[in-house]
Amino acid sequence: MQEHEVQMHVNGKVVSGKVESRTHLGDFLRQSAGLTGTHLGCEHGVCGACTVIVDGDAVRSCLMLAVQADNCEVTTIEGIAEADGTLHPLQEAFRNNHALQCGFCTAGMITSLHAFLSENPNRSETEIREAISGNICRCTGYQGIVSAAMEAAEKLAKR
């Protein structure tokens, strides 16, 4: 199968590699870039676990081909904290509010909320619930996640 050269900025670093046309962005990030914090939950584009941020938008990395992300800016869960390791308010809030149990959906939840709150941090609970309605969590019942998002949104609004 034909291979293509791709190059993208992932978490501020240049990542390049050769991929088959059919390689999706999630597999590229996990296998070629070694960023296994992005998890593949369904590969049908429904569960949201694999969400990453591409050029500012939350994107399901199982539905985007690696070749489509050529020359894009990609942020994964590994790039959410500050460069010095300081946790992002969303990460802090997830821990404070017991917003994760098994941790498998967590990366997708945080990246989805990051993109959503970056547009506008002043959000109601209903809006937050809608924003993550494409992210499935089997453990928490969502309550802790919603509380965490509210707490982080308040902090981000003050920035």
Next chain:
Amino acid sequence: MGVRQIGARVQRVEDEHLIRGDGKYVDDIQLPGMAYAAFLRSSMAHAKIKITDISAAKGLPGVYAVLTYDTLPSSLVSKTQLETYPAPIIKQSVCPDLLASEEVAHVGQAIAMVVASSRHIAEDACELIQVDYTALSVAVDVVEAAKPEGPLAHSHLKDNIAASIETKFGDVEAAFSECDDTLKLKFKQHRGGCHAMECRGVLGDWQQQLGELTLYSSTQCPYLVRRMVSRQLDCPESSIRVIAPDVGGGFGPKAGYYPEEALIAIATKELRRPVKWTEDRREHFTATNQQRDQIWELEVGFKKTGEITAIKGHVTHDSGAFLNYGLLLSATTLMPLPGPYKIKNLHVTLNTVYTNTVSTSPVRGAGRPNAAYAMDRVIDAVARHLSIDPADMRHINLVKNEDFPYQPGSKHRNGSMMTYDSGDYTGMLAMVKEMADYDNFRQEQKQARANGKYLGIGLACFIEDTGMGPYEGVNVRVDVTGNVIASTGAASQGQGHATVIAQVIAEELDIEINKIRVESGDTGKFPHGIGAIGSRTGVNVGLSANDASSQVKKKALKLASILLDKNEDTLELSDGAVRVRSDSNQFITLADLALQLSPAVAGKLPDGFDSAGLEAVSYLSSDYMPHSSGANIAKVEVDIVTGGIKILDYYVVHDCGRILNPMIVDGQIIGGVVHGIGNAMFEQMVYDDAGNPMTTNYGDYLLPLASEMPEIHVAHIETPSPANPMGLKGAGEGGTIPAIGAMINAIEDALTPFDAYIAQYPVTPEYILELVDSEKIAAE
């Protein structure tokens, strides 16, 4: 120090690496030279098969091996999956061949395994394998399958009944002849699948030079996997190390032993390179155990006062194609009857029936949610028949505080009498009514109905047998830096066990939580273990961690007394050191004590010490099974035009005895309630008449989403269990068990004006419209 740890909302030690994306799940592990496996799975529900050509698959560049039944190594004890839980009562046990030989019994059954240099190539090669199918009769509907003349799910059986079991106590016939009235109820229960966000995964790494196999598996029960793979491959347990690293949820179906675990072990041994298989989501729908259908037919005898005196009936339980998890699901369905209600005469039988669908095994709560549902539906049906308020009806029938310890008459799987150790069932009912403002809601409901709005309120009360032994050991060791390593056989799939274990140790040894490292889910780190099933881990590891650290503390005090030349009763352990109470400048740190117990330092162990290291192990468990309990209320609004259901609020009062970490317990309860709401409203595994699964992605199979879930209000009472010294009871599944009943009772309550009887769940909008319409038509 001296900070209380037990009972505090301690933040989880698990979270830091997970929120940074530094978790390590099976699929995240890359080993040098690793190959990838994919499976060719049956596309038919029941057929004779013949593999006619594998040459094209074998010849595809990058393919290392194609395994079929015929090419499996002859050294295996059996090419058929060994029974995980054999029992004499099983009449006809059928387990799958590791790879199907002549007959397939469900869509998704593994026929061939390809190992290749990439997953893409392995999947490409699967498509090149030629298989001829000859269709056989298909058993899909469990009621049809249970009939003597029903279609056979396996051509070599004489019928589809795997086993018949029963629960029986009291004098049922006499009670029926003495009761005032009777009711007959029939309903179908459908519980969905696992749907952990991480699918299953197995990575095998055979080291030829060492003769050792390391098997990473996203399992709830690494020791079970070790035992079964050891037996299947006929290699000693000591040569197999099973590691469950970070596991992305379990919920029951990951507690079994699966053919893929044996096959990956075989492949890595044959190829002498690491081999990884990661289940994809479609495979999860067609090859991972689910729970699915039960048909319940009950007759209830009761007095005019509302007192229920007798229940008899039959359950038809869909086992799916195989019995690879024994009768645990069937047994846990009958065992909890009659729940928290004082019903003295009961006889319920259950048939476990094969069908050509995915095999079943427990999903969160196992059969307990089914039993709880049955009882709460019975209570509501009789209440309605007698025009007694459902809350009053519960109060009449609940076990009262003076009845504890209460023996309902049923038996545990181990043959012992079921004993409810403690609780306050009527107190919890009163409390949850208060929280939900139950009495005022009835007024609100009346007014709403007058305005064409259909509000409903539903109750459920339940008990849960938890903390099953015989053990889940913990070893506590202080190392020469003064840090503590706790190792345990208890595996974790996100529950927060490490945090709880660390809390218990920190409290006993009076050290900081961040000085404790918990190692679990690795058979190389601890010799014995069972697994995270049946709400048992907190109780078992809580007791063992407490006991082991208490032994370590005694050892530390004894040694310090020798080294400081002081009486033990003048010493205390605080903040990482043994100190002289009267003079805090005189102390010896735990690190130094650990060093003194390293024989290489002192040359010999101090007098009176017969074991090396500042460490101790405990396998302490509860004397008998502590029973958690609870009362739930759901409030809903049903739109009779669209059939839509809005959950307005959900209230929980739960009693899991002494709480170790309220934050973690609430997380378990809330998540569990939402799982139950999913069962009640959304989750449905659909098969067509030919046994084709119709719902194999999350567009077709619906899971609860954040946008539909209500605020879940949780309160606790703590009645310490007398069954163990810490008063602990389990909490992992108590959210799910009552939730389906509370939801369905609420929906039915909303439809009271239509005299609707809900005979099945999940309750879909279509079903609501049917209920509303058929009743309207009947009235006209």
